[in-house]
Amino acid sequence: MILVTxxxxxxxANFILDWLSKSDEPVINLxxxxxxxxxxxxASLHGDARHIFIRGDIADTALIASLLAEHQPRAIINFAAESHVDRSIHGPEDFIQTNIVGTFRLLEAVLGYWRAMADADKSKFRLLHVSTDEVYGSLDPGDAAFTETHQYQPNSPYSASKAASDHLVRAYHHTYGLPVLTTHCSNNYGPLHFPEKLIPLVIVNALADKPLPVYGDGRQVRDWLYVKDHCSALRRVLQNGRLGEVYNIGGGNEKLNIEIVKTLxxxxxxxxxxxxxxxxxxQISYVTDRPGHDKRYAINASKIEHELGWRPEETFDTGxxxxxxxxxxxPDWLANVQSGAYREWRGKQSAAPEKLAL
Known part of the structure; x- marks a missing residue:
């Protein structure tokens, strides 16, 4: 059994769907x-005994400890994070609480669980921490792509909070021996993407005959990774990654934001x-640029390719x-996900997310 936060x-969600399409190993979803x-x-997993959903927070140490004791997972994949730069600019405290305090409390609970394991189980256990290329900062047009040893230079409250979480994970490995792995991915896109990020927002607004907002001149560069390729990379890292190591995961698709919008x-x-x-x-509409907007991200994914034999399957055109x-x-998924908290966010630019009822 694995635990996915x-x-x-x-x-x-894409990871869990992908995991259960290829394995019968159950997933605890927190x-x-x-x-x-x-x-x-x-929804396709409704009634599937392999998927156990628990509503809770990684900052709830008692809940995490209880789940670990009850279900005895062999691995944890930590996706739990506040992840939107605009939200972090308008309200950074949620990002500090989830991405830093939450990661710390998760690590504390996992460390206690791991220490109590039998030696045979302890040697097989893994904590995979999923992070972002944004911790590395911004690149100039002629700069080499980010490698795993690139200096951290986060430029937003979001990326700073993720950088802090990365440092905590690293520290728990080097100080306590906790068997961790860390990945840094480039911009993901694909099904099930919440429509506040560029690609789903453009699709939603286009269909609704609304402006397609482009920050500044639209010449910010990102590397785009199809989400199912990201999932396959994470499975590979979990299975064969070297303990304590960091792996960059990229799609090899550097594109200008305005190019993405025009392609859509x-x-x-x-x-x-x-x-x-x-x-x-x-419908394209240029809007005032985001404060401190990073100009370019680019991933060098040669390490995961050479060590673990992973490469993305999708080109940008196919993905x-x-x-x-x-x-x-x-359309039903889109209509439902745009209700409630999302509409409030778009209207008020408030950083405080509402809780959704079960």
Whole structure:
């Protein structure tokens, strides 16, 4: 059995669905169901005994200790995090509490659990901490891509809180011997993505005949990773990664934000044309840039390729088409996820997520 924290979020839900499509090993899914946690993303697992959902917080040490004692997982994959830069700018405290304090309390509970294990089980146990390339800061156009030894230079409250969580995980390995692994991924995209991030937001706004907001000049560069490729990389790291090591996971797809938006417009023009026959590109609207907006992220993923034999399967062209097709085929999911806390966020730019009822 494995424990997945943040398993009702975008990447966590995709990971659980991917895991159970390839294995019968059960999953304990711990999630607070904050604004981006959505059990509807896991509706296909309703009634599946391999998926056990627990509503709770990684900062709840007693709950974590109880779950570990009851279920005895052989591994933990930690996705639980506040993860949106804009939200962190408007309200950083939630990011400090979840990403730093929560990670610390999770580590404390896991350390006690691991120390009490029999030696044979202790040697097999793993804690995989899922992090972001944003901890490395911003690159200039001619700079080499981020490697695992790149100096941390976080530029937002979000990335600073994730950097702090990474340091805690590293410290618990080097100080206490806790068997940890850390991954840094580039920008994920794909099915089940909460529509506050660029790709799903553009799709949603385009279909609703709303402006397609582009920060500044739209020339910020990101490396794009299809979420199912990310899931396969995480399985590989969990299975064969060297203890205490960090692995960068990238898609090898550096794209300008404005290029992403125009690509989405072209796909929607093809797959769901506007009633007036005009291009969705007419809805593009340039807005005031985000404070401290990083200009470029780029991942060097040669370490995971050389050590673990992993490479992404999807090109950007194949992955982005699959993504648009999925959103067009799932209007009910989109309509439901945009209710409640999401609408309030878009209207008020408030950083405090509402809790969703079960």
């Amino acid at each position: 943040g398993g009702a979020g975008f990447i966590g 999630d607070t169901l904050s604004y981006a946690g959505n059990l509807e993303s896991l 417009c072209r796909l929607l023009d093809e797959l769901r044309p506007r009633a007036d026959g005009k291009s969705y590109a007419l 982005i088409r699959k993504t648009v097709v999925w959103y067009l085929a799932n």
